[in-house]
Amino acid sequence: MTVPSEQPSEQPFEQLSEQSAATTLTLAGDFPPATRDEWRELVAGVLRKAGRLPENQSGPVEDLLASTLAEGVTVAPLYTAEDCPPKPGAPGLAPFVRGARPLGASPDGWDLRQRHTDPDVAATTEAVLADLENGATSLWLVLGEGALPVGSLPVVLEKVMLELAPVALDAGPLTGQAAEALFALAGERNLPAEALSGTLGADPLGQLAAADADTDVEAGLRLAGELAARCANERPNLRAVTVDATAYHGGGADDAQELACSLAAGVAYLRALTDAGLSVPDALRQLEFRYAATADQFATIAKLRAARGLWARVSAECGVTGADAAQRQHVVSSEPMVTARDPWVNMLRGTLACFSAGVGGANAVTVLPFDAALGLPDPFSRRIARNTQSLLIAESHLARVVDPAGGSWYVEELTSALARRAWEVFTGIERAGGLLAVLRDGSLAETLATTWAARAGRLATRKEPVLGVSEYANLTERLPTRAPDTRPARRGLLPQVRKAAPFEALRDRADGQLAAAGRRPPVFLATLGAPASHSARSGFAANLFHAGGLDTPRGGGTPEEIAAAFRAEGTPVACLCGADRSYADDAEPVADALRQSGATRVLLAGKPGTVADGTVDGYIYAGCDAVEVLTGLLDELGVKP
Numbered sequence: 001m002t003v004p005s006e007q008p009s010e011q012p013f014e015q016l017s018e019q020s021a022a023t024t025l026t027l028a029g030d031f032p033p034a035t036r037d038e039w040r041e042l043v044a045g046v047l048r049k050a051g052r053l054p055e056n057q058s059g060p061v062e063d064l065l066a067s068t069l070a071e072g073v074t075v076a077p078l079y080t081a082e083d084c085p086p087k088p089g090a091p092g093l094a095p096f097v098r099g100a101r102p103l104g105a106s107p108d109g110w111d112l113r114q115r116h117t118d119p120d121v122a123a124t125t126e127a128v129l130a131d132l133e134n135g136a137t138s139l140w141l142v143l144g145e146g147a148l149p150v151g152s153l154p155v156v157l158e159k160v161m162l163e164l165a166p167v168a169l170d171a172g173p174l175t176g177q178a179a180e181a182l183f184a185l186a187g188e189r190n191l192p193a194e195a196l197s198g199t200l201g202a203d204p205l206g207q208l209a210a211a212d213a214d215t216d217v218e219a220g221l222r223l224a225g226e227l228a229a230r231c232a233n234e235r236p237n238l239r240a241v242t243v244d245a246t247a248y249h250g251g252g253a254d255d256a257q258e259l260a261c262s263l264a265a266g267v268a269y270l271r272a273l274t275d276a277g278l279s280v281p282d283a284l285r286q287l288e289f290r291y292a293a294t295a296d297q298f299a300t301i302a303k304l305r306a307a308r309g310l311w312a313r314v315s316a317e318c319g320v321t322g323a324d325a326a327q328r329q330h331v332v333s334s335e336p337m338v339t340a341r342d343p344w345v346n347m348l349r350g351t352l353a354c355f356s357a358g359v360g361g362a363n364a365v366t367v368l369p370f371d372a373a374l375g376l377p378d379p380f381s382r383r384i385a386r387n388t389q390s391l392l393i394a395e396s397h398l399a400r401v402v403d404p405a406g407g408s409w410y411v412e413e414l415t416s417a418l419a420r421r422a423w424e425v426f427t428g429i430e431r432a433g434g435l436l437a438v439l440r441d442g443s444l445a446e447t448l449a450t451t452w453a454a455r456a457g458r459l460a461t462r463k464e465p466v467l468g469v470s471e472y473a474n475l476t477e478r479l480p481t482r483a484p485d486t487r488p489a490r491r492g493l494l495p496q497v498r499k500a501a502p503f504e505a506l507r508d509r510a511d512g513q514l515a516a517a518g519r520r521p522p523v524f525l526a527t528l529g530a531p532a533s534h535s536a537r538s539g540f541a542a543n544l545f546h547a548g549g550l551d552t553p554r555g556g557g558t559p560e561e562i563a564a565a566f567r568a569e570g571t572p573v574a575c576l577c578g579a580d581r582s583y584a585d586d587a588e589p590v591a592d593a594l595r596q597s598g599a600t601r602v603l604l605a606g607k608p609g610t611v612a613d614g615t616v617d618g619y620i621y622a623g624c625d626a627v628e629v630l631t632g633l634l635d636e637l638g639v640k641p
């Protein structure tokens with residue numbers, strides 16, 4: 001062994017650098033090369049031992065481990081360089097999959113945009129300044145009925161330096177009035193033409209889809225053209241149109257459908273703007289796209305990357321391939337994923353969504369406050385939403401890496417597959433006459449309803465869990481009190497959905513019983529055998545019943561002791577919980593004892609067929625329709641809808 005010199009070199013890595021220049025080192029350099037066939041043999045061996053390898057298996061073994069996303073995209077268990085699609089280009093260059101700018105959003109991070117909906121002008125004015133003084137870099141102002149009055153815009157923005165803080169307006173049918181108010185305010189302050197930035201938020205198609213089925217889209221398209229022409233001539237850094245894809249996401253669209261609808265809307269707006277006299281490059285510069293970010297990080301990253309590539313393709317079809325073809329993205333944490341129950345978990349969902357948006361290359365990001373489903377956010381929830389972004393930018397340095405997911409074989413293939421599927425849906429919409437046509441004839445609503453029905457099934461069976469709601473519900477939680485959101489209910493052509501809604505409706509029923517009678521509706525858990533043998537299934541059963549707001553008193557012992565404990569609870573419903581061996585010995589006598597004590601319904605935690613027919617009245621198990629089970633129990637227990 002050579003002893004190093006006591007005098008360290010002034011450049012201790014110089015020798016290593018010289019060696020690395022002559023030799024290429026790899027982490028797998030000392031291992032023999034592995035092939036996909038060898039991997040398949042090893043996987044087949046594991047599956048064979050687990051009894052999961054069919055005797056007549058003829059296709060690749062990875063087919064047994066592959067999964068299919070809602071969009072129809074297949075996710076393989078293994079990705080290698082062989083699976084990677086053609087290189088998506090460099091950041092800042094067409095097709096812009098890897099980002100609209102060569103150096104990413106900015107070393108200082110993306111645009112941190114905060115949304116404000118409170119109709120209280122004084123409160124919103126104070127909140128706007130608090131946001132801008134503590135990390136926010138732009139504002140998203142919702143104006144109109146139940147939100148900020150359009151006439152309050154000068155007051156709310158009185159102390160805001162518009163040359164530093166972009167403003168995104170969201171005024172629906174009052175877009176024209178709101179735009180005039182912003183133009184007037186900038187004129188009063190003598191702002192230079194380039195100083196005013198943001199978006200006026202014209203989006204008549206999104207308004208028709210999500211908010212108001214009576215929207216005059218033709219008039220809205222004409223207004224969008226007029227505002228775009230004015231922006232191009234007077235305020236070149238201000239955009240007139242927002243392509244709000246969250247309207248379709250909230251209507252139940254999967255990621256590919258959300259992308260396709262955004263492309264169709266973007267094309268419709270390009271037509272309207274060029275009809276108003278703008279050139280195609282000028283029209284492209286007038287559009288900002290708004291997408292939803294969910295807690296599924298890889299899906300969100302791939303969606304945003306695919307969106308840029310798809311819009312670059314649309315732009316190329318229109319004859320534009322330069323910087324004007326780069327899509328500007330405003331990404332918002334998904335409203336459908338926000339829960340009213342156990343809202344604190346929304347902080348985690350928002351963090352994942354924000355991370356995904358940042359990694360995916362969003363230009364601007366909004367994290368909805370964790371209490372968004374309860375009403376108007378308070379200063380604490382706005383601060384948490386704001387600081388979620390600030391932490392990822394300032395402490396995690398997320399924005400300092402350009403397209404960190406680029407080069408990942410999985411992400412690149414997922415991006416490509418999602419883009420292919422979205423383009424297929426988009427071209428179908430165009431063949432049907434465009435987005436306005438499929439909205440008005442109801443075909444888009446029907447398609448999205450089918451998509452959502454499939455997802456609702458996964459939610460109901462808890463194959464897609466909602467933590468704190470369908471899984472691990474906290475029955476003793478104290479929800480924060482918030483002022484109501486007084487905006488009118490959305491009544492667009494696409495009914496808006498929320499993942500947690502069915503389970504939260506069940507919880508509301510049970511809570512009503514608690515408020516009226518002082519006790520939650522109970523389901524008695526009859527535990528068979530020692531705790532070690534029944535705890536898994538009794539825990540599973542309690543978890544399921546709690547998702548519907550049901551109490552779960554329990555008792556064990558002999559059939560007589562279980563029956564006595566059951567009678568003391570005063571409920572007509574019981575559920576047997578134990579190991580298969582306990583069921584074989586004790587299920588029938590315990591079920592008989594429960595019925596003799598007044599039970600009208602006896603369930604069993606286990607797969608159907610675990611005990612002889614007639615022993616129990618039903619089963620609960622992983623994959624059962626929890627919404628159906630809980631609805632039936634609440635009905636049987638006499639709980640009012």
